[in-house]
Amino acid sequence: MTEQIKKPKVVRENTAVADVESGQQNRTTNLKIELDNLLDEIDEVLETNAQEFVKSYVQKGGQ
Amino acid sequence: MAVAKVCGIETEYGIIFKGSDVNPITASSMLVGAYSSENSQMTDWDYSDEHPTQDARGYLIDDYFIPDLDTQLVNTVLTNGARYYVDHAHPEVSTPECRTALEVVLYDRAGEEIIRRSTQLANQALPTDFEIVTYKNNSDGKGNSYGCHENYLMARSTPFSQIAAQITPHFVSRQIFCGAGKMGSEHKGSSAGGGVFQLSQRADFFEEEIGLETTIKRPIVNTRDEPHCDPTLYRRLHVIAGDANMSEVATLLKVGTTAIILAMIEDGCYPPELLLGRPVEAIREFSHDSTLTQRAMLRDGQHMTALQIQYSLLEAAHRYALSHGLDAVDEATGNIVLQKWEEVLNGLSSDPLSQCHVIDWVAKKRIIDGFKQRHTLKSDDARLKAIDLQYHDMRPERSLSARSNLQVLTRPEQVQRAITQPPESTRAYFRGTALQRWPDQVVAANWDSVIFDAGSTLHRVPMPEPLRGTKALVGSLFESCQTPRQLIDLLGKEV
Numbered sequence: 001m002t003e004q005i006k007k008p009k010v011v012r013e014n015t016a017v018a019d020v021e022s023g024q025q026n027r028t029t030n031l032k033i034e035l036d037n038l039l040d041e042i043d044e045v046l047e048t049n050a051q052e053f054v055k056s057y058v059q060k061g062g063q
Numbered sequence: 064m065a066v067a068k069v070c071g072i073e074t075e076y077g078i079i080f081k082g083s084d085v086n087p088i089t090a091s092s093m094l095v096g097a098y099s100s101e102n103s104q105m106t107d108w109d110y111s112d113e114h115p116t117q118d119a120r121g122y123l124i125d126d127y128f129i130p131d132l133d134t135q136l137v138n139t140v141l142t143n144g145a146r147y148y149v150d151h152a153h154p155e156v157s158t159p160e161c162r163t164a165l166e167v168v169l170y171d172r173a174g175e176e177i178i179r180r181s182t183q184l185a186n187q188a189l190p191t192d193f194e195i196v197t198y199k200n201n202s203d204g205k206g207n208s209y210g211c212h213e214n215y216l217m218a219r220s221t222p223f224s225q226i227a228a229q230i231t232p233h234f235v236s237r238q239i240f241c242g243a244g245k246m247g248s249e250h251k252g253s254s255a256g257g258g259v260f261q262l263s264q265r266a267d268f269f270e271e272e273i274g275l276e277t278t279i280k281r282p283i284v285n286t287r288d289e290p291h292c293d294p295t296l297y298r299r300l301h302v303i304a305g306d307a308n309m310s311e312v313a314t315l316l317k318v319g320t321t322a323i324i325l326a327m328i329e330d331g332c333y334p335p336e337l338l339l340g341r342p343v344e345a346i347r348e349f350s351h352d353s354t355l356t357q358r359a360m361l362r363d364g365q366h367m368t369a370l371q372i373q374y375s376l377l378e379a380a381h382r383y384a385l386s387h388g389l390d391a392v393d394e395a396t397g398n399i400v401l402q403k404w405e406e407v408l409n410g411l412s413s414d415p416l417s418q419c420h421v422i423d424w425v426a427k428k429r430i431i432d433g434f435k436q437r438h439t440l441k442s443d444d445a446r447l448k449a450i451d452l453q454y455h456d457m458r459p460e461r462s463l464s465a466r467s468n469l470q471v472l473t474r475p476e477q478v479q480r481a482i483t484q485p486p487e488s489t490r491a492y493f494r495g496t497a498l499q500r501w502p503d504q505v506v507a508a509n510w511d512s513v514i515f516d517a518g519s520t521l522h523r524v525p526m527p528e529p530l531r532g533t534k535a536l537v538g539s540l541f542e543s544c545q546t547p548r549q550l551i552d553l554l555g556k557e558v
Contacts, residue, residue: 031416031419034468035429035430035433038430038433038466039430039433039437041466042430042434042463042466045453045460045461045463045466046446046449046453047449047461050444050446050448050449051445053445053449053452054204054445054448054452055445056079057077057079057203057204057205057452058203058205058207059077059078059087059152059153059203059205059209060087060151060152060153060207060209061208061278061279062075062150062151062152062208062209062210062278063075063150063151063209063210063212063277063278
C-alpha cells in the first residue's frame with residue numbers, strides 16, 4: 001500500500017508561512033527604522049521649552 | 064434618488080502670537096489682511112442672507128447671540144470660490160462647494176497653503192522677535208475647542224429626525240479612523256488628567272445628542288438650518304462632530320463615508336436596527352479607548368464596538384452601492400472610498416499600528432509612545448503634550464505630521480491650482496470665475512449670490528442651486544462676455 005506522501009506539502013506550507021513571516025519582519029523592521037529616524041528629527045524640532053509652550057497655548061473657544 | 068452630495072469643510076485654525084500679548088482676533092485679522100494685500104482679486108462677504116438661528120426642527124431662536132458679526136471687517140471671498148475670514152478669534156477657511164470627497168481633500172489642502180502663505184506674509188511684516196504660528200487642530204488642552212465643520216447637501220424631503228438618529232452612530236464611531244488623537248482629557252467628569260491618550264480632539268466637548276449650539280453644550284448633531292440654497296428643495300447638513308485632519312486619507316474617509324451614509328439615509332437604505340442608546344456616553348468612551356474593544360449599547364440592548372459599527376455601515380454601504388449605485392457621491396470617488404474604508408477597518412482589526420501612514424491618531428500615538436520610551440518619560444510629561452500640539456503646527460520646518468510619511472492623495476501642482484481656481488462642477492465656479500474676470504466689479508459675494516457693480520447700478524445675481532453655475536453651464540458665457548453687464552443681461556434672472 002502506498003503511503004500518502006505528506007512531507008512535500010508540509011514543506012510548501014512552511015515555506016509559505018516563512019515567506020509571510022519574513023515579509024512581516026521586514027515591514028516591522030522598516031517601521032522601526034522609520035520611527036527611530038522620526039524620533040531623531042523630533043528631538044531637533046520639538047519646542048525647546050515644552051512646559052512653557054504647552055502652558056501658553058491657549059485659544060478662545062470657537063465653534 | 065439621493066441628491067448629489069455637494070460638500071465642503073470649514074476649518075478654524077488655532078493661532079498664537081509669540082513675543083507679545085496681541086489678541087487672537089487681531090492676529091487672525093493680520094493673516095487675512097496680509098493675504099488680501101497680496102491678492103487684489105479678493106472681495107468682501109455679503110452677510111444679508113445669514114440666518115444661523117434658524118433651527119432645523121422648525122423654529123427661530125430670537126435672542127441667540129451671533130458673535131461672528133463683530134468681525135465683519137475681515138471677511139473675504141477668494142478666486143477659488145473659498146471663504147477666508149476671522150471667526151470667533153480664529154482664522155477660518157471654508158472650502159468652496161465641491162462635488163466629491165476627493166475634491167474636498169484637494170481644496171482643504173489648498174486652504175492649508177493659503178494659511179501658510181498668509182502666515183509667512185504676516186510674519187515678514189513683523190519685527191524679528193514676534194511670530195504668528197497657526198495650528199490645524201481643535202483643542203488647546205485647557206477646555207477650549209474650535210471646529211472643523213463639514214457640510215453636505217441633502218434633500219429637504221428627508222425628515223430631520225430621521226437624519227439625526229441615523230447619522231449619529233457614524234459620527235460617534237468614525238473617530239477610529241478620522242480621530243486626530245489627543246494627549247489629555249478636558250471632560251468635566253473625567254478623573255483622568257494629563258496622561259490619557261484619546262482618539263479624538265473633540266469628543267470631550269459633546270454634551271448633547273442634538274441641538275443648535277456650536278460653542279457651548281455642543282451637540283453631536285447640529286440643527287442649524289441655513290441652507291444657503293433653495294430651501295424648498297434642499298437642506299445643508301452642518302456637521303460639527305469631527306476633528307481637523309492632517310492625513311489626506313483621513314479627510315477623504317471622513318467626508319467620503321459620511322456622504323455615502325447620508326445618501327443611504329435619503330434613499331431609505333439605512334439599517335434600521337443600527338441606532339445607539341447613549342451616544343454622548345459612547346463618543347467619549349470610544350475616544351478613551353485606543354484598544355478599540357470598548358462597546359456601546361444600541362437602542363435594542365445589543366452592544367457593539369466602534370469597529371463593529373463601522374463594519375456594519377460598510378456592509379450596508381456595499382449593499383446600497385449594488386442596489387442604487389453611487390452617483391450621489393460620484394461613482395468613481397464612491398468606489399475609492401469604499402475600498403479605502405475597508406482597508407482601514409481591516410488594518411485596525413489586525414494591527415492598528417499598520418495604519419500609521421493614514422490615520423492621524425495612530426501616527427500621533429506612535430510618536431508619543433516612541434518618544435516616551437526613548438526618553439523614559441511619565442505620561443503627563445509636557446513634552447508629550449507638546450508633540451500632540453506640534454503634530455498640527457502649520458510651519459513646514461516644525462510640523463510633526465509633515466515628518467510622519469503620511470500617504471498623500473494630491474499632487475503639488477493640483478494643490479497649487481486649487482489655491483486660485485474653483486471647482487468646475489458646482490456654483491463655486493461662477494463665484495470664483497466672476498472674481499477672477501472682474502475683481503473690481505464684484506462688490507461682494509456669499510454662498511448663494513454675487514453682487515456686481517454693473518455700471519450705473521449694483522446688481523445681485525442669486526445662485527440658489529449648488530449644481531448650477533458650473534463650467535459646463537456658464538463657462539462659454541463667461542468667455543463671450545467682456546463686462547459684468549453683458550453677463551447679467553445674458554444670464555436672465557439667476558444662475
